[in-house]
Amino acid sequence: xxxxxxxxxxxxxxxxxxxxxxxxxxxxxxxxxxxxxxxxxxxxxxxxxxxxxxxxxxxxxxxxxxxxxxxxxx
Numbered sequence: 001x002x003x004x005x006x007x008x009x010x011x012x013x014x015x016x017x018x019x020x021x022x023x024x025x026x027x028x029x030x031x032x033x034x035x036x037x038x039x040x041x042x043x044x045x046x047x048x049x050x051x052x053x054x055x056x057x058x059x060x061x062x063x064x065x066x067x068x069x070x071x072x073x074x
Contacts, residue, residue: 008047009036021045031055 010028017023022042029039038061041053056064 004032006031006050007036012038015040018042022051029055 007030008027009030012026012028015024015026022044024040024042027039028036030036037055037057039053039055042051044050
């Protein structure tokens, strides 16, 4: 299996943190040298390991923001 490379271009914030130090973060990440995407996933301390997550383009993140705003109003 090929190595996966990543570059965290911007850290937006932490959503939660586990006792073992892993954090669910929102970042702007370039995967394998491709265009950066908004990325939500668990990261080990120091970003040496990562869990499963979701990546979104700006076009995908905008409607999600609206959906979350609506969900939080109720």
